[in-house]
Amino acid sequence: MIPGDVIARGNHQYGGYIEKRGDEYIALRVGLAEVGRDGVKLNPMTGPYMPRAEDEVIGKVVDLNGFGWVVDINSCFDGFLPASFVFGREFSPSTHDLSSKFKVGDIIGARIESYERSRDPQLSIRGQGYGKVESGEIAKISPTKVPRLIGRRGAMINMLSEKTGCDIRVGQNGVVVVNGPPEGIVKVLKTIKMIEEEAHAADLMTKIEEYLGGATGGE
Amino acid sequence: MSMKKNYVVETIRRAQMVEMLSRGQRADGRALDQPRPLSIEVGLIQKANGSARVRLGNTDVIAGVKIATGTPFPDTPDKGLLVVNAELLPLASPYAEPGPPSEEAIELARVVDRGIRESEMVDLTKLCLIEGKSVVTVFVDCNVMNVDGNLFDATSYAVVAALRTAKMKKYKVEGDKVVATEENIPVPVERTPISVTMARIGDTLVVDPNSEEEVLMDVRITITTDDEGNVCASQKGEASTISPAQVLEAADTSIRVGKQIRAQILEATK
Amino acid sequence: MESKKKLMDDNGKRLDGRLWDELRPISLEVGVLKNADGSAHIEWGKNKITAAVYGPKEVHPKHQVLPDRALLRARYHMAPFSVDERKNPAPSRREIEISKVIREALQPAVIVEDYPRTAIEVWVEVLQSDGGSRVAGITAASLALADAGINMRDMVVGCSCGLIGETVVADLDDTEDKEGNGDMPVAIMPNFGLVTLLQVDGIYTRANFQKAFELAIEKGKQIYGMQREALTKRFFGGEPTTTQVEEAAE
Numbered sequence A: 001m002i003p004g005d006v007i008a009r010g011n012h013q014y015g016g017y018i019e020k021r022g023d024e025y026i027a028l029r030v031g032l033a034e035v036g037r038d039g040v041k042l043n044p045m046t047g048p049y050m051p052r053a054e055d056e057v058i059g060k061v062v063d064l065n066g067f068g069w070v071v072d073i074n075s076c077f078d079g080f081l082p083a084s085f086v087f088g089r090e091f092s093p094s095t096h097d098l099s100s101k102f103k104v105g106d107i108i109g110a111r112i113e114s115y116e117r118s119r120d121p122q123l124s125i126r127g128q129g130y131g132k133v134e135s136g137e138i139a140k141i142s143p144t145k146v147p148r149l150i151g152r153r154g155a156m157i158n159m160l161s162e163k164t165g166c167d168i169r170v171g172q173n174g175v176v177v178v179n180g181p182p183e184g185i186v187k188v189l190k191t192i193k194m195i196e197e198e199a200h201a202a203d204l205m206t207k208i209e210e211y212l213g214g215a216t217g218g219e
Numbered sequence B: 001m002s003m004k005k006n007y008v009v010e011t012i013r014r015a016q017m018v019e020m021l022s023r024g025q026r027a028d029g030r031a032l033d034q035p036r037p038l039s040i041e042v043g044l045i046q047k048a049n050g051s052a053r054v055r056l057g058n059t060d061v062i063a064g065v066k067i068a069t070g071t072p073f074p075d076t077p078d079k080g081l082l083v084v085n086a087e088l089l090p091l092a093s094p095y096a097e098p099g100p101p102s103e104e105a106i107e108l109a110r111v112v113d114r115g116i117r118e119s120e121m122v123d124l125t126k127l128c129l130i131e132g133k134s135v136v137t138v139f140v141d142c143n144v145m146n147v148d149g150n151l152f153d154a155t156s157y158a159v160v161a162a163l164r165t166a167k168m169k170k171y172k173v174e175g176d177k178v179v180a181t182e183e184n185i186p187v188p189v190e191r192t193p194i195s196v197t198m199a200r201i202g203d204t205l206v207v208d209p210n211s212e213e214e215v216l217m218d219v220r221i222t223i224t225t226d227d228e229g230n231v232c233a234s235q236k237g238e239a240s241t242i243s244p245a246q247v248l249e250a251a252d253t254s255i256r257v258g259k260q261i262r263a264q265i266l267e268a269t270k
Numbered sequence C: 001m002e003s004k005k006k007l008m009d010d011n012g013k014r015l016d017g018r019l020w021d022e023l024r025p026i027s028l029e030v031g032v033l034k035n036a037d038g039s040a041h042i043e044w045g046k047n048k049i050t051a052a053v054y055g056p057k058e059v060h061p062k063h064q065v066l067p068d069r070a071l072l073r074a075r076y077h078m079a080p081f082s083v084d085e086r087k088n089p090a091p092s093r094r095e096i097e098i099s100k101v102i103r104e105a106l107q108p109a110v111i112v113e114d115y116p117r118t119a120i121e122v123w124v125e126v127l128q129s130d131g132g133s134r135v136a137g138i139t140a141a142s143l144a145l146a147d148a149g150i151n152m153r154d155m156v157v158g159c160s161c162g163l164i165g166e167t168v169v170a171d172l173d174d175t176e177d178k179e180g181n182g183d184m185p186v187a188i189m190p191n192f193g194l195v196t197l198l199q200v201d202g203i204y205t206r207a208n209f210q211k212a213f214e215l216a217i218e219k220g221k222q223i224y225g226m227q228r229e230a231l232t233k234r235f236f237g238g239e240p241t242t243t244q245v246e247e248a249a250e
Helices: A083-087 A143-150 A152-164 A182-198 A204-213 B011-022 B103-118 B151-164 B211-216 B244-268 C002-007 C093-106 C133-148 C174-179 C206-236
Strands: A006-009 A018-021 A024-027 A031-036 A039-044 A056-065 A068-072 A079-082 A107-114 A122-124 A131-133 A137-140 A167-170 A175-179 B038-042 B050-056 B059-070 B081-088 B128-130 B134-146 B167-174 B177-186 B194-201 B204-207 B219-225 B231-237 C026-030 C038-044 C047-057 C071-078 C119-128 C157-164 C167-170 C182-189 C194-198
Touching: A006 A031, A006 A039, A018 A039, A039 A143, A056 A175, A068 A083, A079 A083, A079 A107, A137 A182, A137 B011, A143 A152, A143 A167, A143 A182, A152 A167, A152 A182, A152 A204, A175 A182, A182 A204, B011 B194, B011 B204, B011 B211, B038 B151, B038 B244, B050 B151, B059 B151, B059 B167, B081 B103, B081 B151, B103 B134, B103 B151, B103 B194, B103 B219, B103 B231, B128 B167, B134 B151, B134 C119, B151 B194, B151 B219, B151 B244, B194 B211, B194 B244, B204 B244, B219 B244, B231 B244, C002 C174, C026 C133, C026 C206, C038 C133, C047 C133, C071 C093, C071 C133, C093 C119, C093 C133, C093 C194, C119 C133, C133 C157, C133 C182, C133 C194, C133 C206, C157 C174, C157 C206, C167 C206, C182 C206
Parallel strands: A079 A122, B081 B134, C071 C119
Antiparallel strands: A006 A024, A018 A024, A031 A039, A056 A068, A056 A107, A068 A079, A107 A122, A107 A131, A137 A175, A167 A175, B038 B050, B050 B059, B059 B134, B128 B134, B167 B177, B194 B204, B194 B219, B219 B231, C026 C038, C038 C047, C047 C119, C157 C167, C157 C182, C182 C194
């Protein structure tokens, strides 16, 4: 589909990236369409990350001000992590030094706490596994391909992790952090590239399985 | 166009890069004195008198030569004019904005111009038509199409390749008038100045820095050499210092690496 | 008429051999620049134009931000070496006007309401110009927007038609534009069938006006087919363009 194409006609449920005009369902992006029992869907092949509440994202601290950290979350807006979320309610700029916790250049895993259209998305690091990312290789993938990288119920990401011996952390915003043995990291990066470039291919899973299927440690 | 320098390199990444440099390696696998792959395409703009598109890694620059006639400067009545211009187009980078050229764009244009002019690549005396009245003006305009570090060298190579393949009409002087004939002649080009830019990260000099390396660099040095291995232009950039020993090291590197690149450019512009 | 004789011979052949309704060769490529969020390059006759899109992104200067939609910006700029006489790089009045009409040609297609408080920037850089550069630029810009994944109601595509003497012709090149008798760039959203750019110069009889106008739209739809191919090649590896409708797996 390209923008303006008619995906289907009739009366259906429909998902994002689709506009209903009369009885026609129109694609708004370049993507692959699906028409089935769940309605009309469009899987976009390209597009920016638009912040959504509850999304887990991986971001880069790019600035500090009196009240928190400004975080580049690979989106049109930077995220903001309020200092009070991290230091607690007794936080005050005179008693707490923000850079003692996170500095410019640090990578953090965070959750989008809220996103109102009138201001920048608020981040939170409350919860298991959030906070500073201490090490790893950083990769980027188009946010529209993240579902493919994770796979149905995590099928792809789990397989990738097992076959390479790597710990792979994927943000909904298209940022990925990989930790593990160097040969494993190379395979993960290559797989990410394959998904990026061939997400449309029907046999992508097979190709990846073949690529990874070569002997890994412990085979 | 202005380039806001606000790209932040991740601390983890910076540490990886610095650690690798201490072992003589770069993040993209290159040796310290190894430039990125260079591709040169000439003659792509037929309306221009000469043109070249240079890709140095992902940095992408197009140079176009246009010839016109004009009046010489009063203090050099027997010399043609050479005008080198560079535009950092907004399409080249998320940090570039439209508008009058920023100090970076102007520095780029002037450094490239100096390399060409000081080496006397174009013999301006051969561009004189009527002394004191009419000379040939050679315009070289550069469009930066994609930024990934080291605009100086990419732009300079594009200018050199465009000039080497540029053609102009032969002019005839009839009385007090200048007339363009139908004959095409090459723009008079004498030599091939090659610039080599290095960045110092920590204490290590690396040749042809990409965008990431430029964010980490403390100091940048560009040295232009000619076919005989003479240094004909140089520019130190960024607000830090460089030691005399490193300047000399840079000169030697530039002569050496410049030779390889000159060979490539000469081959592409035969 | 003198001009007609020069530009079109008695057999209806134009200087480059084309007949009245033939387009110059066009080639399109999507995804040509690394940094841009979306990009496309078009070669249309001797025109060589690259379009790039950045966005959605933060608005600078901040006071221009729109609370409920994206601010769409477009800039049409000609390289100094793109034309016969070297052009000064500073924007001319012509480029400023064309920038505006390009923005207005693209805006109806871009769903700006989906991106409040952001800017979407479209840069059209003419590397070589030879008549019809604005419609070529719009055609490439639309591809760049699709490449960037910006929500669009439809593509936008353009074509210019005009007059040589009293003959309506499609797709004037630079010589025909300068020495002919009229030029009419038109851009449309092909699925809606609505016009988003229309400029006319020259003197047309009512009949010729309609003929030129409808010819531009017809040719535009043809070029829309090429846009589809270019996007398909970029994103689907050139597999068939017919609607990719599959039954959902479960």
